[in-house]
Amino acid sequence: MDARRRFTIGIDFGTLSGRAILVDVATGEEAATAVYEYENGVIDEVLPVGGPPLPPDFALQDPADYVRTVERTIPELLRTSGARPEQVVGVGIDFTSCTMLPARADGTPLCFLPEFRPNPHAWVKLWKHHAAQDHANRLNAIARRRGEPWLPRYGGKISSEWFFPKVWQILEEAPEVYAAADRLLEAADWVVWHLTGHETRNSTTAGYKAIWSKREGFPSRDFFAALDPRLADVVDQKMSRRILPQGSLAGGLRAEVAERIGLLPGTAVAVGNVDAHVAVPATTVVSPHKMVMVMGTSICHMVLDREEHMVEGMCGVVEDGILPGLFGYEAGQSAVGDIFAWYVEQGIPAEYQEQARRRGIGPHELLEEKASRLKPGESGLLALDWWNGNRSVLVDVDLTGMMVGMTLATRPEEIYRALIEGTAFGTRLIMDAFERHGVPIEEVVACGGLPDRNRLLMQIYADVTGREFRVARSSNTSALGSAMFAAVAAGAARGGYDDIVTAAARMAGVRDQVYRPDAESHRIYTELYREYQLLHDYFGRGANDVMKRLKALRARYRASTVRAC
Ligand SMILES: Nc1ncnc2c1ncn2[C@@H]1O[C@H](COP(=O)(O)OP(=O)(O)O)[C@@H](O)[C@H]1O
Numbered sequence: 001m002d003a004r005r006r007f008t009i010g011i012d013f014g015t016l017s018g019r020a021i022l023v024d025v026a027t028g029e030e031a032a033t034a035v036y037e038y039e040n041g042v043i044d045e046v047l048p049v050g051g052p053p054l055p056p057d058f059a060l061q062d063p064a065d066y067v068r069t070v071e072r073t074i075p076e077l078l079r080t081s082g083a084r085p086e087q088v089v090g091v092g093i094d095f096t097s098c099t100m101l102p103a104r105a106d107g108t109p110l111c112f113l114p115e116f117r118p119n120p121h122a123w124v125k126l127w128k129h130h131a132a133q134d135h136a137n138r139l140n141a142i143a144r145r146r147g148e149p150w151l152p153r154y155g156g157k158i159s160s161e162w163f164f165p166k167v168w169q170i171l172e173e174a175p176e177v178y179a180a181a182d183r184l185l186e187a188a189d190w191v192v193w194h195l196t197g198h199e200t201r202n203s204t205t206a207g208y209k210a211i212w213s214k215r216e217g218f219p220s221r222d223f224f225a226a227l228d229p230r231l232a233d234v235v236d237q238k239m240s241r242r243i244l245p246q247g248s249l250a251g252g253l254r255a256e257v258a259e260r261i262g263l264l265p266g267t268a269v270a271v272g273n274v275d276a277h278v279a280v281p282a283t284t285v286v287s288p289h290k291m292v293m294v295m296g297t298s299i300c301h302m303v304l305d306r307e308e309h310m311v312e313g314m315c316g317v318v319e320d321g322i323l324p325g326l327f328g329y330e331a332g333q334s335a336v337g338d339i340f341a342w343y344v345e346q347g348i349p350a351e352y353q354e355q356a357r358r359r360g361i362g363p364h365e366l367l368e369e370k371a372s373r374l375k376p377g378e379s380g381l382l383a384l385d386w387w388n389g390n391r392s393v394l395v396d397v398d399l400t401g402m403m404v405g406m407t408l409a410t411r412p413e414e415i416y417r418a419l420i421e422g423t424a425f426g427t428r429l430i431m432d433a434f435e436r437h438g439v440p441i442e443e444v445v446a447c448g449g450l451p452d453r454n455r456l457l458m459q460i461y462a463d464v465t466g467r468e469f470r471v472a473r474s475s476n477t478s479a480l481g482s483a484m485f486a487a488v489a490a491g492a493a494r495g496g497y498d499d500i501v502t503a504a505a506r507m508a509g510v511r512d513q514v515y516r517p518d519a520e521s522h523r524i525y526t527e528l529y530r531e532y533q534l535l536h537d538y539f540g541r542g543a544n545d546v547m548k549r550l551k552a553l554r555a556r557y558r559a560s561t562v563r564a565c
């Protein structure tokens with residue numbers, strides 16, 4: 001190991017695991033990687049401490065898994081690379097968002113305290129926690145009635161996945177937790193607090209998930225009081241108005257953590273970031289009108305522009321939200337990889353599982369191989385990709401998945417392919433919304449776990465959208481982006497960079513591989529897309545609320561079943 005090399009560390013806290021990389025600041029070479037699969041994963045049935053079944057649509061996590069991620073991955077990076085602590089000039093982290101938790105004034109999560117451990121609301125609410133939809137609906141109705149100027153920045157609706165519906169749910173369903181919480185914060189900021197001993201708040205989670213803007217700050221005290229008088233001062237009582245831009249130095253690594261993980265105390269730590277937004281410069285995109293698609297459990301569609309446009313169903317548009325000096329747009333699909341996981345785990349016949357096992361391949365690989373032999377339209381199937389609700393453009397987690405065209409002859413690979421195609425149609429609809437509202441999409445760069453796992457999926461996305469898909473060089477773009485922002489937090493004087501654009505030029509890259517649309521497939525998919533749009537509007541825009549009626553029946557029946565036990 002050349003002692004003159006300088007490195008930064010990026011840790012991407014995903015839905016199921018934390019992934020860390022050690023990156024050469026001069027070249028972007030990933031000298032080592034380490035992964036920690038969360039011991040408690042996604043907590044959606046019962047708490048790790050036991051107790052009654054969690055209510056429907058809860059999705060929680062254990063902050064101890066975040067501490068274990070830091071303490072397991074960073075020593076592994078140093079061990080496998082041979083890098084010396086003094087060669088590491090900075091650490092950056094990114095997180096799924098909005099993943100939030102209640103904590104004491106010293107940063108202790110309430111779920112660490114014996115008296116609160118049995119209470120689900122004391123735990124981390126993961127980004128996909130969908131049990132605050134009622135609070136989101138009421139918040140949106142009040143915001144619309146008051147004519148709140150910030151609502152159009154979020155596509156006209158605040159999602160139940162974002163910060164304040166989750167806060168309101170805690171207040172109404174667990175007022176004792178709300179009262180005991182000195183701090184309410186994003187997990188991204190909590191991990192940085194754990195690393196540095198300083199509480200900081202970053203502009204990306206604040207802007208996209210907590211209705212903050214650089215020009216106007218948070219919504220007014222009157223707005224919060226209109227939700228509930230007890231929320232009037234929530235920002236000043238349990239949050240902060242000191243919001244730091246991306247690349248800011250949050251502080252130095254605190255001694256007790258540095259000692260446990262093998263780094264030097266005082267190593268620069270960048271403010272926290274969001275897994276989708278941080279990936280943008282790591283794919284080389286630092287200028288407008290290039291869509292970065294972070295493709296994993298969900299898909300996040302990220303675009304930069306010099307102007308602010310109001311686009312239907314956006315998760316948000318935030319000034320400086322992704323890169324300084326530009327408006328950053330975020331749209332998304334709440335379930336993509338999750339849908340394929342659901343089908344592989346719940347839907348394929350034992351015969352297919354056995355076939356895959358005999359051949360020493362995974363079920364995804366077997367299905368991909370079989371589905372690759374099908375032609376667009378051949379299955380007669382069409383899916384609405386709402387297995388975990390709709391994030392963009394309808395912003396409604398109470399919508400559910402649907403597949404039409406099934407017959408007695410339908411085969412598993414046809415269903416698998418139709419699920420992929422349905423998610424691709426969802427992406428095409430988001431791209432159309434951007435262009436319809438004045439934000440052109442001139443290029444597409446994909447990153448995340450899916451491009452490395454499923455070539456058929458990538459080709460279908462190119463065929464459905466009619467666009468070329470480039471792929472980021474790194475298989476860990478979010479972690480690479482965090483490592484790049486760590487270099488900026490350290491600054492050129494300490495071996496990093498003074499701005500993210502320079503860091504991107506030196507540390508980011510794209511692969512030579514390009515997925516190009518096939519003209520005939522695109523023609524067929526455009527016919528199918530028209531059918532998708534009809535179903536989308538009929539079931540998603542109020543013509544028939546059967547999905548919501550069925551979900552209400554499920555909740556009622558499930559509640560009665562639980563009571564009967
Ligand atoms: N071969 C595959 N084809 C399609 N989806 C896959 C495949 N293998 C894994 N997945 C899905 O990819 C998702 C994980 O994506 P990844 O980007 O690694 O994680 P995260 O979303 O936590 O960042 C899971 O939802 C999983 O079901």
Ligand SMILES: O=C(CO)[C@@H](O)[C@@H](O)COP(=O)(O)O
Nearest residue numbers: 015096097127276296297298
């Ligand atoms: O919503 C966001 C970012 O705004 C993501 O954190 C969320 O969709 C989860 O992303 P993953 O698919 O787990 O990478």
